[in-house]
Amino acid sequence: MSSLNKDCLSSVAIDETWSFADKTIKDTTYITHGYYTYPAKFIPQLVSRLINELSFEDDIIIDPFMGSGTTIVESIVNKRIGIGTDINDIAYLLAKVKTTPIEPFALIEEFNKIKLDLLHRLNGQYNFFSNQSANLLPQNERIDYWFLPEQKQKLSIIFTRILEITNKDIRDFFLVSFAQILKSCSIWMQKSVKPTRDKNKKMYNPLLLFLNQANKMVRKNNDFNEILDKQIKENIDDYRKISCEDSRNLPCEDGVSSLIITSPPYVTSYEYADLHQLPSLWFGYLGDLAEFRKKFIGSAYKSKESIDLKSSLAEEIINKLGNNKKGREVKNYFADMLESFIEMKRVLKIGGKACIVIGNTQFKGVDILNAEVFQEQFENIGFKTYNVIHRKIPSKMLPSTRDISTGQFVKSTNSSLKFAYPTEYILIMEKL
Template sequence: MAMEKVVDDATTSTTKSPEEIINLFKTKKIDKDWSFAECKPSDTGKWTHNYHRYPAKFIPQLVEKLIDDYISQEEAHINDPFMGCGTTIVTAISRGFKVSGTDINKIAYLITKVKSTPIDPKYLNKKIEQLLNRLKFLKESQAILFDDKIEPLIPQKHIDRINYWFTEENKNELGIILRVIYNEEDETIRNFFLVAFSHVLKNCSIWLQGSTKPTRDLKKNAAKPYDALQRQLRKMQKGNEAFYKVVPTKVRENLNQYLKIEVGDARNQPVSDETADLVITSSPYVTSYEYADLHQLSTIWLDLADDLTEYKKEFIGTSYKKYENKRLRSLIAKDIVSKMSKKSKKIAKEIEAFFIDMEEVFDESYRILKQGGRCCYVIGNTKLKGVDILNAEVFAESLQYSGFKFDRLIKREIPSKILPQRRDEKTGRFANNHEANSEAYPIEYIVVGLKE
């Protein structure tokens, strides 16, 4: 069965051996038109894409280009099993396509739901003014003179963590804001407000500014919650207005028919067999970000998890996972695990668990895609304890075990303004540039599988 010829150096044989895959990656040249280096923050953060900070998110231009390459019909179904903050979902909705996806991270689900829901601008503007007017006494107060009628809503089960991260004044002001937000009866508007609230938490805390690790800065001059919330709501207000204009009327009026997303495991999509046309996603990187840690302020304030440690264990790519009763199919992955075992048996088990999980995700992509459909996985390689972690090569090989044809490889440069560029070689964690000693992801790959 001959491999069809597509743009940007498609593979040319039916099945590629591990050696062929590794050689292909070594010889693959950078695809310059996939770096999007010319894009400004106003381009990558257009519409609702700037509603909430999110680590290592990919940009909408990448999703748009993949859709342009692989979707020619007016009606299509796009899936993202690791939807994160919703870049794929929002982009597909803007094109009038049906979308589906999951994320185990509950705040990611909330962000994606809000970002992909266009709201009538006049109605939203009215609701924003009502909220700010109800809270404006917070700005007018020169001291902690709070409205006696509003009792701060502060989740008591997480009070120790909240006290750890927030000053007493900001804690109470945030609690009042949260109480007023929850009094909003319209769920769509309430969720919109909650995303704005979630976004400002880091600035209003003593979390070290710019740090991707949970680190306190006891000297930090934390932002005032009302001021931060007002600024964020104004920004989101403009984003919604722009998004509302581009989303087709048929989608705005029947959103439930087009948007199907859930809090859930990437290995179990809310999609029937052979109904999706295209999968576009960026999976977690093994032992890279602990997303549950990064979003812990939102998790504790919005009361999204009873136990943070148990919550972390559900995430793919977490350092908490290891398997004793599952075996890897990928020979490249087995070799990486073997090399790491000589350095650290613990990390080797974590890497093994990550690749086992991803093999099951690929199986699920195969299940939901139509014949002729493609999955596009955005992933980079890295190094841990001197061992090359060839994530992309493993993905390319593993897709074949799931039934896909390894159809295309895109190699793109990552502009430094989009993704952190440095990591610590020993721990594998991202670090500040002055602390780090190794490149993180100077390039990344898009590995494309075709279901024939």
């Protein structure tokens, strides 16, 4: 427990034990954590440690920004009940698949069937496109923007075969395998998280990529089945409740949870909408990208002129940024996050803890002290600071550099850049 001045979090000593620098990719992608490369995904060991230090078996743990569901997976592995929401359908699909143990023999049987069918169909042993499934070849100019015609055709054959699977859990499982290979099969610049085209990109065989990915996931599903408590495995719907909802509208009653563990989106969080556009396009989740972006925390499209941000530091930061698009974005972001914290307060028990993993950054020379602002907001709505952990980020997947002039994420090879999140904080706030 520590008592901290909200203005000086950077002076909190870095606690190396929270960096998990010794963890290999194999460790951090164990069981279902390795199903999909989700940006800014939690290290599962960090979540597990928080769960074990701050909650008991059968407690309800909530992640209002669950992303790919790391908190929910670790909750059920540690015999807790996990509740999670995310605004993004892709995140919901990932979290659902990552928390659904499938009976291993049923999965392998289905996988063998798909494999045979796809080898048959893709090797052209019968004219697939003369059969009635041909109309599943997606007609979408954004798909044509990202995929060369031959790759699109091969992917359509795989996608169509997956949709023929009647068991929904197994179908969703293979949809995640499909989602994971889309970037490699597209002309999206492989090393870039931003939507940038690379017309000279080397093309890989979609069938081989899909079968490799599915095979890897089948093995991880076996590991997941082995690690899970039998009682939890057989009653999985009682142990995890996930939904595609706004974090400000959590689908649970007041005061039910003893622990929240979450990593909220960052200020320009609508970038998340862009990041997942390839699977969203194939799965038909994305009508209009501009509309979709508006749902994200901190979207610049809404105006919130007269809101009390419950943080003098937030006001100071916004004044420094000035009355421009960036200033409005940051203001909306702090306002949206405040609403989300009020919702967290509603669902927590008295004495319950909210663990918020967040880093600070800079836009045009102005320090955006997210951690200090969040701490002030929490304290002003009825929480006290229980602890603040300062940790290095050795292997987070969030791109670690921003262009100094625009504040946008860019490729880390550019020399005029600044590290955006070299360290981050785990704010542990206790409901009074």
